[in-house]
Amino acid sequence: MTRVAVAIVHYRAEELCAECVQRLRASTLDDWRAVIVDNGSTVPLLGVDGDPRIRVELPGRNLGYARGVNLALDRLPASTQYVLLLNADVLVEPETLEGVLDAMEERPDVGAATCSLLLPTGDIDPACRRSEPTAVTALAKQLGISRLLPHSRVFGRYNLTYLDASEAHEIDSGTGAFLLLRRRALDDVGGQLDDRFFLYGEDLDLCRRIRQAGYRILYRPEVTALHVKGSGRIRDARSTRHFYRAMWIYYRKWGRFGSNPLVLAGLAGGLLVLGSTELARNAIRRTLREGRSK
Secondary structure: OOOEEEEEEEOOOHHHHHHHHHHHHOOOOOOEEEEEEEOOOOOOOOOOOOOOOEEEEOOOOOOOHHHHHHHHHHHOOOOOOEEEEEEOOEEEOOOHHHHHHHHHHHOOOEEEEEEEEEOOOOOEOHHHOEOOOOHHHHHHHHOOHHHHOOOOOOOOOOOOOOOOOOOOEEOOEOEOOEEEEEHHHHHHOOOOOOOOOOOOOHHHHHHHHHHHOOOEEEEEEEEEEEEOOHHHOOOOHHHHHHHHHHHHHHHHHHOOOOOOHHHHHHHHHHHHHHHHHHHHHHHHHHHHHHHHHO
């Protein structure tokens, strides 16, 4: 029986993925297996040959994150007790896996758990603890209101910034960058991610299904890992389109008025405005960043 099986999907992040695997090998937990789905890289992944714990899948094209994870899940040992969704740009500490695993084994009602993901700046990646997105919380985040009023229970709710990040607490959703899943809980919600999500949104959807199945989701701040890229990136146009498409899919699936044509028209218009605003803002930020680097 395999205690932890790790699903890693990467797209042209060979160096980071190699370092991610190196960190896994240094883990104090030695009972793990990993499936790495290489979503169309142009150079081979180094540092994995000869390790019987690691299997590399080469689909030959970019499947997207959710389909890539599902491919990995199909290849994981059937006897796996826990499944870790791990981004190639997340570097675990030696005690990270055991720390989160111990927290889950203390509470059988926990279906998923995450740790404190630290950005290179030392700040916590806000995506590692989130609430269920609503129109108000999503709008507050996208318009920057949540950054201005982080301690507000209304406007700071998206990333739970009104809660003390140094204390353990339950969350509605973690991030697929690092999410440890109880295999039984995953099986109870169908065993796979919703592959309608190409990039973004699939972790929110999975966590919602896990909570609806009666499980809790836990954030443990005393356990850490480094998120190398994290939220400090400026999304390119392609990623921005995928983000707002994921918001559309998520609302159509879970929104209370998801079939009302007037609501859908308003949602489409709102997403178009927000997406266009973000594209313009990111273009300006990128230009300013390039100017400072000269």
